[in-house]
Amino acid sequence: MAHIEFKNLRKEYGSTVAVKELNLEIDDGEFLVLVGPSGCGKTTTLRMIAGFEDPTIGEILMDGKVINELEPRDRNIGMVFQSHALFPHKTIYDNIEFGLRMKKIPDDERRLIVREVAEMVHITPLLDKRPGQLSGGESQRVALARTLVTKPSTFLLDEPLSSLDAKLRRELRAEVDRLHTKLKTTFVYVTHDQEEAMTLADRIVVMNNGEIEQQGTPMDIYSNPKSYFVADFFGSPSMNLINGEIIEKNNKLAFKNNQLKVQIPDHFSNQISGKVTLGIRPEHVRITPNGGEIKDIIDLVEPMGKDTLLYFKAEAERPFIVIIEGLETNDFKSGQSVGLDFPDDKVFLFNEQGQRL
Amino acid sequence: MNLNKKNKKYIFEGFRYSTLTIWLVIVGFPLFWIIGTSFKPDAEWFAWPPVYWSETPTLSNYANVWMGKEELTVTQYAQSMQKPWKALGNSTFVALVSTSLSVFFGAILAYGVSRYQVLTEARMFQLLMLRMVPPIVIVAPLSLHYSTLNLLDTHLGLILVYFLTTLPYAVWMTKSFIDEIPMEIEQAAEILGATKWRTIWEVVLPLARSGLVATFLFILILTWSEYLLALLLSKTEVVTLPVELSKYEGSTEGRVYGRQAALSVGITIPLIIIGIFIRKHLARGFSFGMVRR
Structure with missing residues (x-):
């Protein structure tokens, strides 16, 4: 069990700043996900908790004690690496037993613990094999087991699933979730995959350019993004983001670009003006066969089974996408003209700096 | 066509x-x-x-x-020709000790270079450049100093000079094998509670073993067959096999080909035997960059 705190943490590599003044508290037993694009400083942050990188400035506290000077082995932390990092010359059994041996646990006790943990992550039949003989999913389970045996107060996971295929990733994601529920220890999980972040996290910390862009519960991040970056990063398909400008029409503000013109909902301030980006999630656009504020022609219909995606041509690099529930291929055809409505409370506006208005 | x-x-x-x-x-x-x-x-x-x-x-x-x-x-052969066994003993002792020293310290230095950049790339290259100096250039001043230090015609003298001249090779070769070992594997061991030495002993050494064996054999062959330095830094006591071999081509006796050939075969056999024993490592060790992960 561990409570972790960063105080003004900063990490520089020569002239590049990887992490800028990070202040963050991780609660005991929390599942915290650090998410962001590559190079945003999330892995550096994780490696500073582990002790593999020394902060340039700032302090890391664990249960109130500064641990900056502690060696990785003295931090009581477990880490699962992206490359799994199993010892290729040892059997799976020896791999898992390694941490117990280092902690000088007696022989018979070690045997019991290894068996128990192997059972827990379903790798008992693999114990006599070597890492080279395992599939990606199996070796990730072994990596988990190897970390589990030492009963660390905190688990650090560095993109543990990114080398696996989609199906295995989902399966192991559930496994990680189950482990956290069972162990109730602190998990710090780094990923660039927004879906992993959404499904696993108690709290998501979105990082960008070495800074915290936004933090909150998955639902909060999804439905209340504070910036263009966060809005764009979360959701699949991504939020529709349309560039345009604010114009005044009959004393009311409206958003306009070459393709469309929509009223700005009343709850926005009257002070906004100039170039903005309008955002709306694909599932929030309402389609009305007749009427609607915007008229457009369906470019493509993509039935996904549970949902149907409607594509519209847009000036941006990405098409404008609308999700409708159900398999509605009979009602909508490509080339058909439909009306679109943006519900007032679902519309986001971002200024040129990417801040939410 | x-x-x-x-x-x-x-x-x-x-x-x-x-x-x-x-x-x-x-x-x-x-x-x-x-x-x-x-x-x-x-x-x-x-x-x-x-x-x-x-x-x-x-x-x-x-x-x-x-x-x-x-x-x-x-x-009428000189008496010195009657001691190939002594030469074999000298060669074996000098080659094994100097090669072991060279690989041991080479590996330690290489680990530092690979993991902590204790030498810049330019320094590493300069290290190798040292080895480009023709031995004949250094042997004259060396023998002068050796005579004042009483190192001429001693085992220690030859061991020292072989150790130092082969060290650059040892550093370069072992470094390429240590580079192969992913940093994350070492870090995994450390965070599981292993000390640095424990990590080197349990993780780095076993994974670099084939490379170390290949380096050892490479340097052993170099040292075993070295002639010039051995000739000029020894007199009668620490005669090595290559020097002994050369004595069968005397100006007074002419060439005693048959004997020389018999001695040559004898010199080669130990290397072949070692090669056979460690060929499993050689195949892996000499295929730089092909270590299976």
Whole structure:
């Protein structure tokens, strides 16, 4: 069990700043996900908790004690690496037993613990094999087991699933979730995959350019993004983001670009003006066969089974996408003209700096 | 001519095998000649037309060189020629100790370079450049200093000079093997509670073992067959096998080919035996960058 705190943490590599003044508290037993694009400083942050990188400035506290000077082995932390990092010359059994041996646990006790943990992550039949003989999913389970045996107060996971295929990733994601529920220890999980972040996290910390862009519960991040970056990063398909400008029409503000013109909902301030980006999630656009504020022609219909995606041509690099529930291929055809409505409370506006208005 | 795929393949294969055959002859003939000569009686050493394989093979060359049975008419050989076993002992001792030192310290330095950048790339290159200096250039000043330090004709003297001249190779070779070991594997061991030394012992060394063995053998061969430094830094006590071998080409005695050949075979055999014992490591060690992860 561990409570972790960063105080003004900063990490520089020569002239590049990887992490800028990070202040963050991780609660005991929390599942915290650090998410962001590559190079945003999330892995550096994780490696500073582990002790593999020394902060340039700032302090890391664990249960109130500064641990900056502690060696990785003295931090009581477990880490699962992206490359799994199993010892290729040892059997799976020896791999898992390694941490117990280092902690000088007696022989018979070690045997019991290894068996128990192997059972827990379903790798008992693999114990006599070597890492080279395992599939990606199996070796990730072994990596988990190897970390589990030492009963660390905190688990650090560095993109543990990114080398696996989609199906295995989902399966192991559930496994990680189950482990956290069972162990109730602190998990710090780094990923660039927004879906992993959404499904696993108690709290998501979105990082960008070495800074915290936004933090909150998955639902909060999804439905209340504070910036263009966060809005764009979360959701699949991504939020529709349309560039345009604010114009005044009959004393009311409206958003306009070459393709469309929509009223700005009343709850926005009257002070906004100039170039903005309008955002709306694909599932929030309402389609009305007749009427609607915007008229457009369906470019493509993509039935996904549970949902149907409607594509519209847009000036941006990405098409404008609308999700409708159900398999509605009979009602909508490509080339058909439909009306679109943006519900007032679902519309986001971002200024040129990417801040939410 | 319009070549189809199959004909092209035949031509390629033919070229490949003829090249390899020529290479084999170039490399193999001297070996064949030495082995053949070592079994020839005196009269056939210089025979013309040459005798490729003696009709009356004899073991007298071996007996003479290795057992000291002087039964031939040529009796005026210097006494120093009667001690190939001593030379073998010297060679073995000097080569094993200096190679071990070289690989041990080379590996430690290489680990530092690989993991902590204790030497910049320029320094690493300079290290190798040291080895480009022709040994003859350094041997004169060295023998001067050796004589004041009382290192001439001592085991320690030869060990030191071999250790230092082969160290650059050891650093370069072992570094490439240590680079191969992913940093994350070491970090995994550390965060599981292993100390640095424990990590090196349990993780780094086993993974670099094949490379270390290959480096060891490479340097052992270099040292084992080194002639110039051994000749000039030894007198009568620490004579090594290559130096001993050269004594069979005296200006007064002429060339004693058969004996020389018998001694040559004897020098080569230990290396072949070592090679056979560690060939599993050699195949992996000499295929730089092919370590399976």
